[in-house]
Amino acid sequence: xxxxCEELYSRYGALVLRRARAMLGDEQAARDAAQEIFLxxxxxxxxxxxxxxxxxxxxxxxxxxxxNALRDSSRRSEAIDQFGSRLDEExxxxxxxxxxxxxxxxxxxxxxxxxxxxxxLDQLSHEEIAQLTGTSRRTVGNRLVEFHAAxxxxxxxxxxVGA
Amino acid sequence: xxxxxxxxxxxxASNLAMDRWLMGELARTEEGERLEAHVxxxxxxxxxxxxxxxxxGPVPPRPALEPPPLNVPPPVMPPxxxxxxxxxxxxxxxxxxxxxxxAGRYTVGSDGACGLVLEGLAPVHAIVSLSGxxxxxxxxxxxxVVNGFxxxxxxxxxxxxxxxxxxxxxxRVIAERWHRPRLxxxxxx
Numbered sequence: 124x125x126x127x128c129e130e131l132y133s134r135y136g137a138l139v140l141r142r143a144r145a146m147l148g149d150e151q152a153a154r155d156a157a158q159e160i161f162l163x164x165x166x167x168x169x170x171x172x173x174x175x176x177x178x179x180x181x182x183x184x185x186x187x188x189x190x191n192a193l194r195d196s197s198r199r200s201e202a203i204d205q206f207g208s209r210l211d212e213e214x215x216x217x218x219x220x221x222x223x224x225x226x227x228x229x230x231x232x233x234x235x236x237x238x239x240x241x242x243x244l245d246q247l248s249h250e251e252i253a254q255l256t257g258t259s260r261r262t263v264g265n266r267l268v269e270f271h272a273a274x275x276x277x278x279x280x281x282x283x284v285g286a
Numbered sequence: 287x288x289x290x291x292x293x294x295x296x297x298x299a300s301n302l303a304m305d306r307w308l309m310g311e312l313a314r315t316e317e318g319e320r321l322e323a324h325v326x327x328x329x330x331x332x333x334x335x336x337x338x339x340x341x342x343g344p345v346p347p348r349p350a351l352e353p354p355p356l357n358v359p360p361p362v363m364p365p366x367x368x369x370x371x372x373x374x375x376x377x378x379x380x381x382x383x384x385x386x387x388x389a390g391r392y393t394v395g396s397d398g399a400c401g402l403v404l405e406g407l408a409p410v411h412a413i414v415s416l417s418g419x420x421x422x423x424x425x426x427x428x429x430x431v432v433n434g435f436x437x438x439x440x441x442x443x444x445x446x447x448x449x450x451x452x453x454x455x456x457x458r459v460i461a462e463r464w465h466r467p468r469l470x471x472x473x474x475x
Contacts, residue, residue, distance in 0.1 A: 137343045138305055178306045246334075247300040
């Protein structure tokens with residue numbers, strides 16, 4: 124039986140919101156994303172296997188949704204503008220880290236983004252990423268090397284991304 | 287990608303594994319036990335787990351199991367799978383003691399006849415039951431708060447914090463130590 128939106132949200136809402144916030148770096152965008160993710164999840168609940176892990180499923184759904192949101196050019200430019208205006212007044216480690224992650228995600232080639240999020244943000248091992256994305260460990264390793272190089276190039280600062 | 291997203295050492299647990307553990311998906315699994323043991327030894331993972339726990343907020347407890355009726359003997363478990371319920375009790379933040387229970391249902395309250403006697407509670411405040419590896423708690427004449435939520439009855443996990451009046455209980459199911467009996471060779475004539 125499909126759970127209600129309320130049940131899902133009360134159990135997993137904070138988790139999805141936390142990851143959306145880390146990826147999008149903006150509270151309102153993260154809240155919008157979380158709502159949309161739960162609506163999508165409810166619509167596709169029939170495809171969810173009873174023995175699968177809801178947390179893993181929500182990780183993928185959140186990552187894909189937020190990467191799509193970042194791809195949206197209007198949101199991207201808005202985010203960069205906000206970064207510029209807020210940087211002088213608010214310099215906190217958390218903000219800087221979130222912006223750095225977002226800046227990297229906006230600049231690296233698209234096929235590498237999902238793997239970069241799992242590795243750097245979620246601390247997944249190569250094996251876990253391979254299972255989650257349905258690729259081989261070798262592919263994950265190769266893509267991470269590419270991500271690392273692209274991120275260094277994007278940030279223009281060698282050593283900003285530590286593997 | 288500096289401090290907040292810096293990775294722990296190789297072999298450390300991922301955020302996904304920690305989230306699954308916090309949501310109770312890894313309860314009584316080998317992966318869950320490995321993670322629990324690792325977090326005890328690795329201060330970086332312990333700090334990350336604490337941060338994730340605080341960011342995720344309290345997780346609503348799972349609905350209660352169908353409790354076994356009182357006065358009916360619990361299902362007999364094979365000795366190698368027999369489980370014991372360990373209840374750690376603290377009052378006002380100070381540890382009071384630890385009690386162990388085998389499978390069955392036990393009353394908790396201030397009445398001397400209760401399975402777990404705790405002064406300051408209702409005579410029969412709640413009932414705790416262990417069935418197989420699963421622990422359930424149900425309110426009788428007192429209130430129960432699990433992870434900050436008022437509940438009438440729920441299933442408990444090792445990470446849940448149970449409040450009964452001034453007491454805080456932590457539960458853990460552990461395997462009963464069992465030694466396989468040595469086979470004795472009997473020689474026929």
